[in-house]
Amino acid sequence: MASLTLNINGEKKQVDIDPNTPLLWVLRDELDLVGTKYGCGLSQCGACTVHLNGAAVRSCVLPVSAVANQPITTIEGLSEDGDHPVQKAWIEEDVSQCGYCQPGQIMSAVALLKNNPNPTDEDIDLAMSGNICRCATYVRIKKAIKKASKL
């Protein structure tokens, strides 16, 4: 067990935990931040995507000890009122079906747009192909990313 300080969504959180625990389970089990989803546990589906120092990472394979004191943003911390341009674009394009993968899709999209404010279809494919949507809302996700880039 280790006592770690986490910097999550701009707040300091103290956790006493096995340092090997993946960040995903710390978020979900210890901090009640369940917007970050479990899908595969192998960084293959992207449902667990969060931002570490502004970059999209897969929290299911990231030991919590490796991210102590570094700024982490989860879907809950993306905006105060759900009004981040990417969240707004997701609503406007009515992207979701079951919705389970969408927080991870949104986190990947936000990271993409930060580095590339006007992505091409190919840029979107490259950045987003690590995020599976089983309901296959891919066409709408692409539209929403393009819309967000203009908001």
Next chain:
Amino acid sequence: MTVIKTKIGRRSFLKTSAALGGGIMIGFNWLVSCKSLNPEQKGVSIPKEWFDINGYIKIGDTGMVTIYSPNPEIGQNVMTSMPMIVAEELDVPWDHVVVEQGVLDEDSFRNPQTAGGSNSIKRGWDPLRMAGAAGKRMLLEATAKEWDVSVKNLSANNGVIKEVNGSRKIGYGQIASKAVGIDIPKELSLKDPKDYKLIGTSQKNVEGPKIVTGKPLYGLDFKRDGMLLAMIEHPPAFGMKVKSFNKEEIKGMKGVHDAFIVDSTYSEKKWNGTNAFPQLIAILGKTTWQVINAKKMLRVNWENVSELETSEMHEERLIKDLEKGEIKGSRKDGNPDAAFAKASKVIERTYTSPFIPHNPMEPMNFFADVKENSAELIGPTQTPKAMQEAVSSLLNIPKENISLKMTRMGGGFGRRLYLHFGLEAAAISKKVGAPIKMVYTREDDMTQGTYRPAYRSVYKAGLDKNNNLIAFSVKGVGLPAGPVYPNRFPAGTVDNYLAENKMSYTNISTGAWTAPRSHFTAGAEQSFIDEVAEVAKKDPIDFRLELFKKAINNPVGKKYDYDAERYADVLKLVKEKSNWGIGDSSSNKGVAAYFCHNSYVAVVMEVVLKENQPKIKKVWCAADCGIVINKEGATNMIEGRIIDGIGHAMYSELKFENGSSVHKNFDTYNFIRHDQSPSEIEVFFVENEISPTGLGEPSLPPAVGALANALYKATGTRLYNQPFVKQLQMSMS
């Protein structure tokens, strides 16, 4: 305008009471009311249990209307579209409506509060309209009484009642509580579809804002103080059973509360009771990570109880039983043998598809808190009532004492029609004597079974010297049940026709997967028809339209299962919208049309070759599902199932070695991703006033056929075996 009666015999479909906090609650029955409007159901005796009320609307004193959606939400967006139907007839502005998930009623109603078979809208159409219309009528009557005028002198519009020849007006909220005690109307008038203001528009997913902000909506997100986290280990192969494990070692691990073998076998068998592994190892602890670690330390003695199957064995069985398997369903018109014998050309092709898992993104999970004579269940299920009954049977607790709350589902695709996960959670909670949430890992989920069956079908067509289709046969077999629908297209269009659906066997558990059987049969049949049209030197759309013409004007044999005009109309619409046959003759377009779940869908797909690899450039889709409730939601459904159909046919398969699925997670199991998805999908609806039918599934099957036919145009390879990518790699290398 349709006028309907609100009673069967002496019983009403509707009940009212005062709402907590002011206003009126209107309860309505789900199944009875829809049966009553269906002329085919006249004279059916209705069991009295059906009269219990199980859907509710509440009109509050502020004018807000709360609609309790009784059906589970699995991503098909019924939490938006079903309340739209109520709001239309009630005549309230959509922004006055809030939607809440109803719970499974504890009364013993026999109502399919089920998400499955693309049935939610079809079944909900009449009762939801009636509930809305009843509410409006009662508010009008209450106002008439209050103002001492006749209802005829009042109009209701957008949540406001006005005096026709006067200046008085009142909001629904202000009069709602006065409507309590007004008699249920004996007759109700439903709107003419021409007058719809909300139905047919596009309204956004009511849970969209919660989804994009990560709110705890799903079963996996549920928490209760004092709850233990439970994980399971099922046998690693079909044909194995747990015997013993290193229990003491596991129990001694940090964070582990308990570990034991649990049995979820229950006595009352149901169709969705399928479970290859009723005995499991359960490990309970405080946190997911601690339990995952304990799971990794398991050392288990498994025993073999039946044969350990392989993919090679499966292929041998399918080949053998395509000839020798027991026939379950068939149709014969004319004399197919004689017609084939005299045909100028005979084409015969064999099609296959592998086992496929459902893989909803949210793995199986359920919360259970079992007490001595009661139980509380919370989680994602497509069949809440069947789950309640099965748990009642397992625990020997009356079902009245078992509450079940439905959470939003992180996908289902048929997987959550089944019951085992709820039974397992209940059995574990009972044994440990505490509230638990049972959670599967992805590997537990993908290797548990309940798969889409593997299939093999052989199609045969005979053409005469003028290239007319004079004979057609299909024989299909599956592990364990076959894929053939004998009375569907092309039944009724060919003088000499044979269809046989055959059984084989397997110990791998299988179940309903999006558009069961249709997903495979549409792909096989529609690519076969394409090949036959090519041999007959006919345009593939014209060839199909000729067949439908025959079914309309001069149908062969007994009744067939589809409406040939509606079938032909979606083909004509997609032909027009895709500019089929016009312009660039080098474009690689493929077409397919299919009917299932009471809806008709035609798809044209265009494939381009990019660095010698096929890429789907554009998809056009025409659908006839009757009246479209929520246009944007319906379009989203269609787009998703088209991509889903492309993805599974193109990339996905589950192979078996020693009774065990070789693929256990997304690192080896292939799944369609962003870069493989079509760039653009255009969806068009046939506009008519036919009562609405399902859209949760029907666009998946034709996507498979259109894909195969477009890929053929682009690559010159006919695709017979799923996943297509394997056959393409072989032919393109």
